[in-house]
Amino acid sequence: MLNNNDETNYKQDNTWDPTKAVHAEIGSQQYNRDSESESAATASVQHEQFLKIPQELRNRAQWCLAGDDKRPLQLNKTNASTIDPRTWSTFDAVYAKALEYSLGMGYVLSKLDPFTCIDLDIKANSSDEHKNRVHKIVNEFASFTERSVSGNGYHIWLKGNVEQGRKKDGVEVYSSERFIVCTGNIEKNFPIENRQPLLASLYYQMSPEKEEVELPPDQPQVQSDDEILQKAFNSENKDKFINHWNANWDQIGHQDHSSADISLLQMLAFYTPNNEQLKRLFLLSELGKRDKAKRADYLPRTIRRVRLNQAKESQENRKAIEHGKQNAEAIIRNWKAKRSSRIKVYSPQELAKRPSLKWLVKGILPESGLVSIYGAPGAGKSFLVLDLLAHVAAGDYWFGRKTKVCNVAYVAFEGMGGIPQRAQAFKKHYRPLKSIKFVEAPAINLLEDNDRKDFIAVLKEHLLTNGVICLDTLAASAPGMDENSSEGMGKLIGEVTKIQQEVGGLIILVHHSGKDDKRGLRGWSGLLGALDCAIKVTKNADGRCYWEVTKSKDGKDGIGRPFQLITVLLGHDEDGEPITSCVVAGSDIGDKLENINEEDDKHVFGVIECQLKAGNPVSQNRLEKGDLKQLIKIPQARLRSSIKRLKNKGKISDSGNDGFKLGR
Template sequence: MQVIPGSVHIPNASQVLAHLTSKQIDLGSIWGQGMSKKSDASDVLGNSPSHGVIAREQAPRYQFLAPQFDNLPEELKKQPRWVVWRAEGGAGLKPTKVPYDPTLSTYRRASSIDPQTWGTYEQAVAAYMEGGYTGVAIVLDGDGIVGIDIDHCMIDDEPSLPAMSLMHKLGVEYIEVSPSGTGLRGFGYAEQLQKGVSGNLDGLKVELYSNKRYLTITGRVLKSGPFARLNGFTDLANTINANKVSKPAGVTATGTQEERLADWMGQVFSGDFYHDSLRNLAGSFIASGMQPGAVVSSLRGLMHSSRGRHDDRWKARMSEIPKLVDSAVKKFSPEVVDHSRLLRPTANAANDSEPTTRFKVLTAEQMAQAEFIKWTIRGLLPQIGLAALFGPSGSGKSFLTLDLSVSIASGVPEWYGMRVTQCPVTYCVLEGEGGMGKRVVAWEKYRGQKMPDTLRFIAQQFDLTVATDVEELAIAIRSAGGANGLIVLDTLNRATPGSDENSSKDMGVIIANTKALQQLTGGMVLLVHHTGKDESKGMRGHSSLFAAMDCVIGVVTGKGLSWTVAKSKDDVTGTLHGFRLEQVVVGEDEDGSDITSCVAVSTAPAFAQCGSKKLGQNQQIARDVLCDLFNCNPDGLLITYGAAYDAVADAMDVEPKRKRERAKKTIATLARYGMIEMTDTHIKRLPALGD
């Protein structure tokens, strides 16, 4: 029997490449999605060691039957409602069968209610044969074809007598084995149900569907007759529903912990019960030591895969997931580390041998010999890490980001006076995607040259908080030659739909998955982001975002446009670089009017040139003193001229009689650099001043 490996086996810890917050990613998941050999997964994701991932040993391995296309029923082959599917899921959890559009060469999820994501039988077979998928499936759309699913009724590769008796009673003439090899699936003709039914009947787990559902197909036939009109299909659905109503809420699962988890997940997946099942799952995951952010992301992923209608009830339960996890943390989170276990003597202690550990303790001399930071843009963007470029709406930050991206991809000698090291760039256009084509034309026309092939664009939408989206994005970038380069996500808000940027938990998921994307692809990930309502406070959202960045670039508005380094690990901040938006005509519309776009062009002020990029000694002293004064004020924004002049003068190492005059001139210079604003009565802090 040909089988396809499932998505939860982790061969060993060295093969695990990243831990996505919402799901574990492992090579087993890549194989389970249909790749033809193990080396394919290694080639796609690289062969680097584990990036701080906790690997699970002896995880269960799920297997799926490969479809036998010659045996599939003609009644289904002629329907234009086919999709392909992949087994996806976290390590140690039962995989979910996720549907995909068979008509595209790139992965796009299919929907049982969107015909634009379906294809013909021939297209589904072709997509499956190309690799990357676990099987094929048919969408039911209420045209009279119905499906019956009976789970866990195969014993030693033979169907149980109760299961076959139920099929016989209904008059099912086409019966096959489900992809797991443990259940039965039948098809026939019957009246449409108001909604799908899932429940227990005489010890059997039975599901009945007629519309807005997709059912996987294997062709592993037990009975291959033509589709027949079924007897009592609606009556059976009513009986199953009556059995469910006669029980309590239905979410109090019994049995082993694994069985309880399976029941709760099944109730969410079917759409029968949400709140109590999500609450119980949150408590179980938190009690096991799972991080709260990972629990939130996992439960959201489970809700997205639910077969229930994504209506107002579904949205309400989705929105309350963070609160359920917060409650679970307060009740079940393990807070005490078992020090006795950590300090327990080892078997080798008597021999004075050192215990084996993955941590290496270095001396100061060894640390000093560590490799220095390698830069993509010297003093600005490291080759590896996370960065952000932020600014208010309409400040030209996307034009500036595009100019930065082209400069890196083409390997120009310098960008704003800073040395550039060439690398591939992948620009994810998630906001204003309709205008990116005009921006490309404008840049090429203004510069008089074509953009390099090492700059690639991705215009499809994705969700950075969904693990499978991050996995697929990483695979696409590496496959296109973008590994160890720069990845631009423009903007962060559009890359994380539905997330609360001010929530520490949501932002924790965003940061963790951004790091996972960076680890899967190498290089640098640059997030284009907005300022909040108060522009002086920098990037919008939770402060953990700023803390997680290796570099933060802020666009400053006021007297013209400029950008500054708001944060740089291991290099200076505070330098200001002016630029302007140059309008370029890129074509004409149908009325003969000009179609225009813009290009970010350096205004090359003296303080932005290569030889004098950094603040002078007195300017740096004045900046630090002013920061301290602003931070001591309740509003953090305004200080008086007298207080500023006195404090800066006292800090300067100049002749006493010249201190105040020098302080005034230095503060005025910082104002020209756009770091402060000198009003009629006060000195006002601007974002370029930094913290």
Template sequence: MDNITINATDRSILPPPAELREQPVWLIWRKERDPDSSNGKPLKVPYYANGGKRHGKQGGIDDRGRMTTFAAARDAAVRRGFTGVGLALMPELGITALDFDNCVDEDGRLPPEIEQIASQTYAEYSPSGKGIRAFVRGSYGNRKSPSEGNPYGFEVFSSNGFVTFTGNAMPYTDILGLEDTIADLDALIAPLCAARFQATTQRSFDPDDFMIGREPKTGQTLSQMEGLLSVLDPDMPRADWIRVGMAAHHETDGDDTGFYLWNDWSQNGEKYPSEEALRTQWESFDRRKGSGHSNITMATVMKMAKEAGYRDTGVDSSDLRQQAQEATSNLSHVDGVRTPDGYSGKFPVHGASDPALHQSTEWYIKGVLPKADLIVLYGQSGSGKSFVALDMIGAVARGKQWQGCRVKKAKVVLIAAEGSGGVGKRIRAYCKHYGLNEADLDIGIIRVPPNVIEEVDVKELCTALAFVQADIFVIDTLAQVTPGANENSSDDMGKAIRNIRLITEATGATALVVHHAGKDATRGARGWSGIRAAADAEIEISRNDTGHLISITKMKDGDDSQQWGFRLNQVQVGIDNDGDIETSCVVEYVEAPPKPVKSSGPKGKIQATIMERARHCGAGTPEGALMQDVIDASVGTIPFDPVQAEGEKKPRDQRRGNVTRAVTTLCNQGYLITRNDRLYVKGFEPHYTSEHTVSLLDASASNCFKSDFEDI
């Protein structure tokens, strides 16, 4: 295949997937001579959009502050005559770039394992045209396996380095509509990483070490192990999740006690595959015995738990009984269930009629923003969440009603950590819309993003908020004040939320945290599920074909069913230095649009297998797939043991009937479309005069499928 030259001045190239476009992780690059290269191959050197060469700590505050969005980087590359644009993968993105070097042959074909990946997620040709780059979900580290001794080079970027972006998408991307798809393909990528990076991670073992494989147990009881797992996020990186399973397997000698401990804990995560899949993984741990590798023990889990904040009380029940007896021996009797007046313990018991229990909730916006520790406002990129946050706090700063809700006037500080360059325009637009002078708006702005993971920044932020006596502080966004943190980690995000709560305790101010929605917006905010659990209130900002919507999704001691519709109106706010009009947006409220119906998707293992086999057979292409091929392929993936057990009837092979019924269901539900003897994934079917659902049961008896469709 001829080399492909990508020109950064070509604005028609395909942009990156939507969730990457507005992320401030983009750079520009140009080719420069490598003085150390013997073959004359140039280097791809990254620069910031302002023309300065990238330097210093990658992912540090200075580095992040100089990176920009895709469109801004592309325009800078045009102005400065650079070769192209690229991006720096940051850990909070939860995205890995897979770089396959010299994998495209002269006829444009790919190795099967790369083709499988490239046909299910956004993938593009490298600048040379001889390699492929694909973007997938998950973190696979920052590692490299060279071409020497391998059919192609393989490198992964998750939280470091620099990756060029060409926009020269592979044919699959256009045909299958994958322009905005960043898929979770762990089942394909994890084995590939294990095979290619094994040589660089292999430990050397001493064959004479008698203790290898005989590591002692920690003696943890079941309840103690449950306590350790209770502070760990089951959606942790796969390698850590496997270690937890191995440790439980070792501690319980591989019996069902350990399996169900691991299984019950894993079920709390969104990545939970199935009990059957876990059972297969559990049984594989037996094969580790005698391999010359050390066993993973519960000591590893204890370390992980302590890093996540777990503290072993070490309390003995007999000591507790003695302490309780001593404490109550001198207490006088009281009526009701309460501790007596003058009780000095840390946890007094209040009677049901105690006035302290019947105080009304205080509100900044009644029913919307409570006077509490933590409120989370989240939404997808482009949903308008920052504008909504400003509109709400603007009402609080002015003491004016918000959407008919009473408002308590308060001092507000906005931490503009994301898009700080545009915050001035947003405020000008807001003031112009409401006929205000900017000086009369009681909102303070912090333009330097703090790192709420770092103790120094937490103390500095606390001091600044206390100095201005802030009642509410807005963090826009959580990702920008947790640089380098893993959003899926209970350790990193738990520490961030704890530190934010410490600030609220010290200052008495309420934290309103603006956050991103996850890849599946129906599952809530992005990252660690503990964020929602910690929030006193949660507000979702969504956008679909019917409009924008504000929804209360959680409200302690309040109504969590309220919704408001809105649209974003553009407002002219001034003229820039080049004489061009500057604009921003304001929120205008309209009737709440209907929420789109959520699709449950194909259900069950058989239906999922059929959809996967259908795509494999070509149902996700305009040519479609033969129905018989899809059914045959699906039947072949379902296990069947024909051996008759003693004292039981000979087993009947019912796989074909089950698959045929499942195909009928998928057709009737619209996931698959039938045309004569072919199947199509919805959206790829040829045009016909009418659409009907088809029952395949009768036709399957003769292995001949018919339909009511007629070609136009």
């Protein structure tokens, strides 16, 4: 029976030295190459043992031949790729060729499957301590385990997921883009079990050490106390400062005194590098008059934390600036290269060697060009556009289709309006929006030369090139233009095309459909012909929404999916009325939510159970903000909902002091 107590023990094992951590390289040709003899991959292959590999692995067409150096090979013995499923084959086909060629075979881990492999290496000179750790991991995970090719190491196959491969001290963990040479030489003949909580614990202990920041030295004061307070009380964030200074808890919005102390100290620390002055100023405030603030150890410890936060923020800013410089240099190099050769001539042979079309959203949106998402008012196109941009910015699959992560800019020509609420709703329901820049440009007219040049300059200044730029809406980008005029609309499309050529990437035009919805885009009939892709958004009388590709220059027309708009409560206004917005979800959202809830409950209970059986108390605060947050890895709202469901099911209950116990 699995003893989950040691999930915590991994974390407490001091023999795991974080300074030795090594990031696993995940690339297009990643495969296992350890210290074993390279010819060992095929020298002692016992092909009949491959038939002992669990059926659920064999059922997936993710198999390749294994070369003598453990490189994945296709059936014709040319190189296979760990990121290209077209180079993989079925188990039966690979098994037949393995017999014919006297080669080994292996499985390609992919994001498309639920599996993870833990590769444990034991060398001739491995210490007894390392061997004991390896055997402990094998026993505790209690999932299907086979011997490695050398016969000394192990492959533990389980269900679970890690963000990216990790390698440390003879232990490797992979969930995708990795070729594992299999043997079928069974060590533990268990089913392939779901071990996500144990996997998360092991993965966490394999984390590389975070870069340390040094505490900045104390410096002499530069300004007087009165000068600093004068500036603070008249700063841009003066309302926040005054509320903390006067301990106005209703305005601060919470009763966490320690957090409020840190917030006020950070605002004061901005004005003085001297810790004694910082302490003196804080003690003048209402927060500083509490008994806790006068304890001998409290303020020095808290000020130290504030200074470390400052140092860390300064370090991150320096890194961001350096990264920005590197991006800018790369953009300048690319621009110069493009400028020097805008026009190129190709022979048929050279044309055949040109790379194939690259997709931003596989099979739907190209990586560069001009596209439009259009529909009638109220059809949900604005919500769909934000949902698309959020998935592209994160590199997540959108409606089951692979996306390419890139810079994303959402340009609001009509003012921000409800955009902040849509972004807040997406964050509350799904996750924070990352790598998206929102550009407000209500007075810009792209038909005006100066406005257009200013717009391009802003995009370049903020490194919003070679990505996705969404213009919302097309009509608002040229105020006063006649949309039905071929001259006016034709000129606007020409100018937008020039912008796309200047900044690269894809430009998405948000547009309205005509009075007759069946006739497509509103206005000039030539607009559709100028687009690389057009997506129509509609809403039925019963509230169901649908998007459909009505034109694709290099893909298929007619691709589409239904979706729903889910209302998200954001808060209440001064009159107590609810403030709401919407987010996009697939039409099968009910089933998906049920599956998500089930997975959340299984994962959260697994973490709580492991900790309690190890004798470690578990509290709501520890799960949400403490050390267990790294293991939970789901949004706070979903965590709280999961805890509530687990209580209703009687799997956990309150034990006092914000803690939990198993059972009722």
